[in-house]
Amino acid sequence: MRAAIALALVLAAAAAGAGEVRAPATFLSPDLRALQDDPSRHPGWLWVDSGEAHWRAPPAGGRPSCQGCHGDIGGMRGVATRYPQVADDGRLLNLEGRIETCRSRHQQAPAFGYESEPLLSLTAAVALQSRGLPTAVATDGPAASFVAEGRRLFETRMGQLNLSCAQCHEANVGRRLRGDVISSGIGTGFPAYRLEWNTMGSLHRRLRACSLGVRATQFSLGSPEYLALELYLAARAQGLPIEAPGLRR
Amino acid sequence: MRIVLAAVALLGLAAAAAGQEVAPFVVSGDGIAAPLGGLAGSAERGGRIVRNRETANCLICHTIPDPAEAFMGEVGPPLAGVGARLTPGQIRLRLIDPTLANPDAVMPAYHRVAGLAHVDARWRGRPVLSAQDIEDVVAYLSALKE
Structure with a gap:
């Protein structure tokens, strides 16, 4: 019985996708994915x-x-x-x-x-010019401390809703929040044309929307916090293809 | 004079309320048995709070047994039957601050202001839900027996 419970817990963790980082395109609907891939229709x-x-x-x-x-x-x-x-x-x-x-x-x-x-x-x-090429950021040497700071931010619970990036974008990837599927939180598609914005926007603008969503202080565009977070997201995306300019809901 | 004194007393009460946005409570086991502030909850109001997208927004993560609701979330457990699985006190504790029962809980604390990082200035010092809101939601969820 105990073994069965342990196995169930392991399976549950696997189903939650802990550790697996998926390319953003894999979360798009077939229609949006086709749009992202078609320069003649992609507004970006x-x-x-x-x-x-x-x-x-x-x-x-x-x-x-x-x-x-x-x-x-x-x-x-x-x-x-x-x-x-x-x-x-x-x-x-x-x-x-x-x-x-x-x-x-x-x-x-x-x-x-x-x-x-x-x-x-x-x-x-x-x-x-890098579309389709694998993400290959340096994470060692002088970059190491920035990666560590980005990871710290990613894992810190923030805001009135007390949520870290990791709690959604690592522990609950693939589950639904209302009608939206939670992605791996990867920035390889930015700058992206976001339908909600009706325009092109940077990754930092997108991060500000996430901060607002958990009712946390929004860091400035280009701030050291979002830069470190951007590097950590890229480190998580290592090897995944650049999708920019992306198309997002 | 009496009117002025009454007004001053009212102002004092308002100030006390503003400085104490979070009601005191006592944890026993994994529950909080006594209603916050001794308030009585209304299941009908609670049902509206649960469905409200601007405040609690419970349905971003949970489902309720209501065919009129589309696009409910699946991050948290379904709430159908929660009133049979948990006592009102256990539900109350999980609404006030689920990390009291499980430090790694994903669910936000709906009646807590201390120990939160980088809270937006518009929300700082304010819980997501008031003591009355919490009691209303406890009443609604406790009635979800199946």
Whole structure:
């Protein structure tokens, strides 16, 4: 009897999907998955087109365009799989942060600003070059402490509803919250066009919505907290394909 | 003068209520036998609270035996028959703070303000449900015998 109970508990843990991290696309309905895979119908491609135009356009002031230094945007293949990463100066940068840094340092142009249309567009266009390639972030060396901080946040109960990310996105993956299936909480599809927003948005905007959902303080877009969390999510997604620009409910 | 004194007394009561959003309770075993604040619960009000998406939102995780409700969740156990499985005191404890019975419980604490991290300023110091709400939900769930 005791053995039977123990076995049932083990099976229950397996059914809850503890430990298994699934690609976000596997949680999409067949219709949304087809939409995500079809550039002619995916509204996010409006941002991709705009991002490619930004890539080629030199900023004011005579400095080179992105293309002037990096060449065709196709040369960015694989780059998004390695972000967030720790820069030479010790800062943790995601793809948005890398683009902004490049823009201010090499183009001597004012930053676009988090969640601005040009930054979402450029990020989407650059990330697209890695679509289908496996996530491959560095988690050792200078990244290790950021990964640990991200994990701590992921596992900390927060807000008036006292929930951690892990309690839903690890322990209850695949179960239903009302009509929604709980995903593994992976950011490989961002920036993503979210139907609820009716526009393109960053992973940090999505994380702010989660914080609000558990009635917790929302960290700022680009904050150290969400950057560390983004790296931890990428570490959990290691080997899973980049889906950006994603399509989400 | 008497009216002024009465007004001051009323203000004092209001301030006391604001400073004490969470009612005191005594845990015995895995239950809280006495109703919060000695309040009587209404199963009818409790049923409305359980279905309310803006406050308790119980049905995001649980099902109730009500064919009119679509898209109920499956993170928590079904609530059908909960009144036969648990005493009112056990239900009360699990609503007030399920971590009193199980430290790893996923379910939020609906009548607790202490020991919570990063609570949004709009909700800080306020429990999700009032003492009256808790008693109403206890009454509703205790009546779900099958």
